[in-house]
Amino acid sequence: MKETPLYARHAALGATIVDFGGWAMPVQYTNVIEEHRTTREKAGLFDICHMGEFTVKGSQVFDFLQWVLSRNIADQEVGQVKLSVLTNEQGGIVDDLTVYKFADDHYMLVTNAGTKDKDLAWLQKAQADKGFDVTIEDISDATGKLDFQGPAAESVLQQITRDDLKPVKFYGFIETEVLGMPAIVSRSGYTGEDGFEIYADSTRIGEIWDEILRLGTAAGVAPIGLGARDTLRLECGMNLYGHEINDEITPLEGRYGWVTDLGKDFIGVEVLRKQKEAGVPRKLVGFEMVGRGIAREHYPISKDGQPIGMVSSGTFAPTVNKAIGMAHLKPEYCAEGTEIDIEIRGKHVAAKVVKLPFYKRS
Amino acid sequence: MAKPNPTDLKYTKEHEWAKDNGDGTVTMGITDHAQELLTDIVFVELPAVGKQVEQGKQLAVVESVKSVSDVYASVSGEVIEVNTDLENQPELINADAFTGGWICKIKMTNPADLNALMDAAAYDALIKE
Structure with a gap:
């Protein structure tokens, strides 16, 4: 497995390491629920050097x-x-x-x-x-990337960033210096919280990691693994490649219609125009469990005994405190409130289609 | 750090514990070591009361945020009681795996099944590996 420049730090912190797309990555340092809450309530630091x-x-x-x-x-x-x-x-x-x-x-x-x-x-x-x-x-090998997400992120990052972060808008970025080294900082992320993505020299990214954790101690900042990254993004209804979307799922089927302009020419646009006209064969929706159980990826979904789709991601969501998930369903079953059955270990358990996202920052 | 493994319990390789109640029944659950590995337990699927189970075969399911794990019967017999507190408080297993986090009681068909299980010293050695 490939290791990021921060691997030794994760090991020293006692993280559980898993294979994620060929990379040895920390899935959790303490536990997923605690790390999830830390990110929502304080701020979490994520090693994203693998991207x-x-x-x-x-x-x-x-x-x-x-x-x-x-x-x-x-x-x-x-x-x-x-x-x-x-x-x-x-x-x-x-x-x-x-x-x-x-x-x-x-x-x-x-x-x-x-x-x-x-x-x-x-x-x-x-x-x-x-x-x-x-x-x-x-430039992947030369580029280190940290995500620093949560309400306390800006005040901590500002202490080591040359330029003022306040004027950086959501989905805006600046070229600046962090800890005196050239860096790109964008106000963006994958958690639903205010926060930043930081890019700097991969050979020195560890210095930024260490300094954020040191400066953030009093504010409750902690390193966060991929386990909580997954529950955080799922609560926000964000897609994860290989789960909600893949080479065979179109943007119209995968809730990416809003980033798809059928009025311009791009690879595959004719197929998408036809699909738009004919209607999509499946759509991505959010659901929550009504009966007892947690739906997981690939669990089959039915309605009145007929197969209608499959779970793409499912978990227990710490902030909304429910078993939730996303699923690909035949379009006629995608209306909010539609009652569906999810097959969990051979038993049909009641669930219902709900509006995405499950969680929105207040 | 995991709590010490009580010496009055028996253990399986799959990290279940079993307590001989002395009346032909056994109370069982998963060990503190197991809950440490699983971390945040958020769902427990209990067996049905009256179910006939076989030693080493699937009995219950314990889920953390990230994982789904089978729990295996420590002895063969009939499930006579389940810990319904776990339906609303699955985290009892994290807090108290050996007592409040018990999963079920089994009426043994063959009390000799207990002889196949490890004592605390043997289980200590297993999880140190």
């Missing part, structure tokens, strides 16, 4: 990105981050990713860890096919 970063530069960067991304980025300004998806010819999702704009001819793409190599090959092929004048560089 991929590519720079894309050149005279035709804009045209290239418009061709590979479902989202129309024409209105994206320098200093803004946009969530988008890469689509394949069948309209399926190659990956969901964030797009950072540094200049008209310079962007950065931040990808999932497990899909990074696939994404790079996909982007290189798309470039070669059409001969776009762009240079794609994989």
